[in-house]
Amino acid sequence: MTARRTRIFWMAFAVILALLIVMPFGLPEFWRRFLTEILIWGLLAMSSDILIGYTGMVSFGHSAFFGLGMYGAAAALLTTRPPSLWLALLYGLIAAATVAAFVAYFSTRLRDIYFAITTLIFSQIFYVIIFTWTDATGGENGLAFSRPALAIPGLFSLPFTTLTLYWFVLAVVTGSYLVLRRITRSPFGMVLQSIRENEARTRAIGYPVERYKIVAVMFSGLFAGLAGVLYAIQNRFAAPDFVFFVVSGEAVIYNIMGGVGTLVGPIVGAAAFLLLREGLSRLFPYLASVASQHGLALPGLAEFPYLIPLGIIFIAIVIFMPQGLLGFARRRLNE
Amino acid sequence: MAADLSSAALAAAAAPVGAAPVLRTEDLGIRFGGLAALNGVNFAVARGEIRAVIGPNGAGKSTFFNCLTGVLRPSSGRILFNDDEITGLSPNRISRKGIARSYQITNILPNATTLENVRIAAQSRRHGWSLFTHHRAFRDIIEKAEAVLATVGLAAKADELAANLSHGEQRNLEIGIALATEPQLLCLDEPTAGMSAGETDDTIALVRRIARDLTILIVEHDMTVVMGLAHRITVLHYGAILAEGTPAEIQSNPRVLEVYLKT
Ligand SMILES: Nc1ncnc2c1ncn2[C@@H]1O[C@H](COP(=O)(O)OP(=O)(O)OP(=O)(O)O)[C@@H](O)[C@H]1O
Ligand SMILES: [Mg+2]
Numbered sequence: 001m002t003a004r005r006t007r008i009f010w011m012a013f014a015v016i017l018a019l020l021i022v023m024p025f026g027l028p029e030f031w032r033r034f035l036t037e038i039l040i041w042g043l044l045a046m047s048s049d050i051l052i053g054y055t056g057m058v059s060f061g062h063s064a065f066f067g068l069g070m071y072g073a074a075a076a077l078l079t080t081r082p083p084s085l086w087l088a089l090l091y092g093l094i095a096a097a098t099v100a101a102f103v104a105y106f107s108t109r110l111r112d113i114y115f116a117i118t119t120l121i122f123s124q125i126f127y128v129i130i131f132t133w134t135d136a137t138g139g140e141n142g143l144a145f146s147r148p149a150l151a152i153p154g155l156f157s158l159p160f161t162t163l164t165l166y167w168f169v170l171a172v173v174t175g176s177y178l179v180l181r182r183i184t185r186s187p188f189g190m191v192l193q194s195i196r197e198n199e200a201r202t203r204a205i206g207y208p209v210e211r212y213k214i215v216a217v218m219f220s221g222l223f224a225g226l227a228g229v230l231y232a233i234q235n236r237f238a239a240p241d242f243v244f245f246v247v248s249g250e251a252v253i254y255n256i257m258g259g260v261g262t263l264v265g266p267i268v269g270a271a272a273f274l275l276l277r278e279g280l281s282r283l284f285p286y287l288a289s290v291a292s293q294h295g296l297a298l299p300g301l302a303e304f305p306y307l308i309p310l311g312i313i314f315i316a317i318v319i320f321m322p323q324g325l326l327g328f329a330r331r332r333l334n335e
Numbered sequence: 336m337a338a339d340l341s342s343a344a345l346a347a348a349a350a351p352v353g354a355a356p357v358l359r360t361e362d363l364g365i366r367f368g369g370l371a372a373l374n375g376v377n378f379a380v381a382r383g384e385i386r387a388v389i390g391p392n393g394a395g396k397s398t399f400f401n402c403l404t405g406v407l408r409p410s411s412g413r414i415l416f417n418d419d420e421i422t423g424l425s426p427n428r429i430s431r432k433g434i435a436r437s438y439q440i441t442n443i444l445p446n447a448t449t450l451e452n453v454r455i456a457a458q459s460r461r462h463g464w465s466l467f468t469h470h471r472a473f474r475d476i477i478e479k480a481e482a483v484l485a486t487v488g489l490a491a492k493a494d495e496l497a498a499n500l501s502h503g504e505q506r507n508l509e510i511g512i513a514l515a516t517e518p519q520l521l522c523l524d525e526p527t528a529g530m531s532a533g534e535t536d537d538t539i540a541l542v543r544r545i546a547r548d549l550t551i552l553i554v555e556h557d558m559t560v561v562m563g564l565a566h567r568i569t570v571l572h573y574g575a576i577l578a579e580g581t582p583a584e585i586q587s588n589p590r591v592l593e594v595y596l597k598t
Contacts, residue, residue: 179467187458187465187473194455197444204404204442205516206430206459 017174024166032162033234038274039166039173040230042267044247045254046173046180047223052252053261054184055216056196057111060248061103061119064126065221067243068095069228071130074143074238083148089229096225097218099126104217108210111199120245127243142239145232160233169230173267176223180263183219192216224251257317259324268326276313280306355418357382357550358403358434358520363412364574365402372398374574376412380520385542385551387561390571391594396554397439399571400522403552404436405429416520430459435518437509439525439554445498449489452497452508454480456515480515487511487541503534507541514545521545523553527560539564562586 024032044066051057072095073088080087107118130137137143150164151157158164183189191212194202203209232238241247250273251266258269288302321328356379363376372395380386388396401407403414405426414422421429444452457479458470471477484490487507492500497508506526513521523542527535539560542551555561561568562582570577570591578588585591 182467182469185469186467187462187470187476189466190451190455190458190470191463194444194447197446198442200406200426201442201444201512202455203426204406204430204436205456205512206427207463208425208427 020170021167024163029162032166034274034278036162036166036169036234037231038271039169039267040227040234041250041254041274042270043173043176043230044224044227045251045258045266045270046177046263047220047227048248048251049255049260049263049266050180050184050192050216050220050223052255053263053265054189054196055192055213056199057108057213057216058116058252059119059217059220060116060245060252061107061123062220062224062251063243063245063247064103064119064123065096065100065224066228066231066247067123067126067130067238067240068099069093069225070232070238070242071095071137071143072225073229073232074145077145077148077232078143083146085148085150085233088148088233089226092229092232093222093225096228097222100218100221100225101214103221104214108213108217120248123243123245123248127240127245130243131240137238137240140240142237142241144237147233147236165234169234172226172230176226177263177267180219180223184263188212188215253314255324257314257324259326259328262324262326265324265326269324272325273310273314277306277310280310355382356380357417358552359415359418360403361413361415363399363402363414364410365398365407366410372574373402373409376571376574376576378569378576380550380552382519382550383546384566385546385553385564387565387568388552388554388571389556389558389561389568390577394571395574396571397524398574400436400524400552400554403429403522404434430516430518433517433519434522435513435516435520436522437506437513437524437526439528441502441505441509443497443505443508443512445496447497448493449495449497449500449508450477450480450484450493453483453511453515456480456512457483457517459516483511483515486514486545488537503530503538506530506534507538510538510541510545518549520550520552523551523555525554525556527555527557535560 024035027035044062048059048062051059069092072092076087076091077083103119103122107115107122110118131139133139147160149157149159150168160168184192191202191207194207195209195212199209228242231242254269254273255266256269257273258267259265284304284306285302288298291298291301317325323331358380360376360378363373363378364371365373376399388399390396398407402409405424405428408423412422413420416432416434419432421432444455447455454476458473458476462473462476465473481490481493484493487510489504489508489511492504497505500508506528510523510526526542527538530538535557542553542564553565555564565582567579567581568585569579570585572594577594578585578591580588
C-alpha cells in the first residue's frame with residue numbers, strides 16, 4: 001500500500017519535472033522569465049511552509065530572510081571580480097542564516113500571534129536599517145549589479161540566458177524540495193509535527209521544544225534566503241521593498257492558496273496567484289479595447305482595479321477549499 | 336497471628352519499605368493568588384511501590400503532579416528525584432530524568448496514528464536531532480513503540496488515527512506514550528476516568544503489570560480499585576497531607592472517614 005503510493009509519487013514527480021524542463025521551449029521570453037519568478041516565489045513559500053504547515057508557526061519574518069539573501073548576493077557580486085555565482089550563493093545564505101538565527105532566538109520564546117508579530121517587527125527593523133543605511137545598501141534605490149556566469153572555475157563558464165537561468169532555478173528549487181521533504185520526514189521533522197499537534201505534550205515527553213523551533217526557523221530562513229539569492233541573480237538588483245513585511249504576507253497567501261503542510265502546495269499557490277494576477281491585470285484593458293472596437297465606450301473599465309476580483313477568488317478558495325488547491329485536487333483524485 | 340505475619344511479609348516484599356525513596360518532596364507548596372493549592376507537603380515514595388494519591392475534588396492532586404513534572408513551578412519547598420534536586424526544572428528536563436505522566440484529560444496527538452504517538456515518545460531518547468534520515472529507518476525506535484503498543488493492548492490499532500480510537504483506548508494510549516519514554520516513575524492522573532467497568536479492570540491489570548519495573552503514583556477515585564491496587568495511600572485535603580498509610584490503615588482512619596470516605 002505505502003510502497004505503491006511511493007511509486008506513484010515518484011512517477012508523478014518525474015513526469016512533472018520533465019514537463020517543467022521542456023515547458024519553456026514553447027514559451028516566449030516574457031513567460032520564460034515569468035516561470036522562473038514563479039519558481040523563486042514558490043521556493044520562498046515552500047520555505048515558510050516548514051513553519052506554517054509543519055511546526056504550526058506563522059512567520060512574517062520571511063521577507064527579512066529573503067531580503068538578506070538578496071543583499072548578501074549583492075555584496076558578493078559587487079565586491080568580487082569577476083562576479084561569482086557560488087560566492088553570491090554563499091554570502092546570501094550566510095546573511096540569511098545569521099539573521100534567521102537572530103530572529104529565531106528571540107521570537108521562538110513566544111507563541112501563536114505573539115511569534116507572528118515578533119517576526120513581523122524584526123523584518124521591519126531590517127527594512128528600516130536597509131532603507132536608511134544608504135552607504136552600504138543604496139537605501140531606497142537599492143543596488144544594481146551584473147549577473148554572474150554559470151561557471152565552475154577551471155571547467156566551464158557560460159553566460160546565463162533566460163533559458164539556462166530557468167533550468168538553474170528549476171534545479172535549485174527541485175533540490176530544495178527534495179531536501180525539505182527529507183527533513184520533514186526525519187525524526188527532527190516528526191518532532192516539528194508533534195509540536196504543531198500538541199506543544200505541551202511534546203515538551204512533556206522530553207523534547208526541548210524551543211530548541212527545535214529555533215532550528216526550524218533557521219532552516220526555513222536559509223531556504224528563504226536561497227530564494228532571495230535566486231531573485232537577485234534573476235533581476236540583477238536588490239531593493240528594500242523586498243524586505244518589507246508585505247512580501248512575507250504574500251508567502252503566507254501562497255501557502256494558504258496551495259495548501260499548507262505539503263511543500264508542493266505553496267509552489268502551486270504561488271503559480272496560481274501570480275498567473276491570476278497577471279491574467280486579471282490584462283483582462284480589463286483587453287475587455288475595454290474589445291468594447292471600443294464595437295463602438296462601445298466604457299470609461300474606467302481599462303483601469304478597473306483588478307486586485308478586487310483577485311481578492312474575491314482568494315477568499316473563495318479559502319472558504320471552499322480550506323486545504324488549498326493541492327489538498328482539493330488530492331481529495332478529488334482519491335475519490 | 337500466622338496469617339497476619341505472612342500478609343505483612345507479602346506487603347514488605349511488594350513494597351520495599353526502608354529502601355531509599357525514589358521521589359521525595361520537602362515542604363512543597365504552591366499558591367494561586369490567595370489559594371494555597373499545596374501546602375507543606377512532605378512526601379516520599381519508595382522504589383517499586385504503587386502509591387495512590389486520593390482526596391476530594393480540588394484537593395490538589397493534579398497540581399501535585401504538575402509540580403513534580405515541571406508544568407508548574409512550586410512557590411516553596413523542594414522536589415528530589417533519586418536524591419537529585421529537580422524543583423522548577425522544565426518538563427522536558429524532568430522527562431529526561433525519568434519521570435513520566437498521564438493526564439486527567441486525554442492529552443495525545445489526535446491527528447497522528449496510534450503508533451506515531453508512542454514512536455515520537457520513544458524517539459525523544461534517541462535520534463531526535465537526526466535531520467536527513469527517514470524516521471522509519473530507525474528500527475530500534477519502531478520496535479520499542481510496537482512493544483509498548485503490545486503492552487497497552489493497542490497493537491491492532493497501530494495504524495489507526497488516535498482521534499478515531501475509543502475513549503478507553505485513548506486513555507491506554509496516554510499510558511503508552513508515558514511508558515515509551517522509559518520512565519522510572521510513572522504518575523497516572525485518573526487513568527480510568529470515563530471508562531466502563533470492563534475497561535477499568537483491564538487498565539488496572541495493565542497498571543499492575545507495568546508496576547513490576549516501575550514506581551507508580553496513581554490518582555484514582557474508585558475506592559475499591561485503590562484499596563486493591565495500592566501498597567500505600569496518601570490522602571490530600573486542601574493541599575495538605577491528611578493521612579498516609581496502608582489501605583487498611585486509611586480505611587480505618589477516622590479523619591479520612593470524616594472528610595472523604597463518608598460520602
Ligand atoms: N493553574 C491554576 N491556576 C489557578 N488555580 C488552580 C490552577 N490549577 C489548579 N488550581 C486550583 O487548585 C486547586 C487544586 O486543583 P487540582 O486540579 O490540583 O485538584 P484535584 O485534586 O486534581 O481535583 P480533581 O479530583 O477534581 O481532579 C483547585 O481549587 C483548583 O481550582
Ligand atoms: Mg485532578
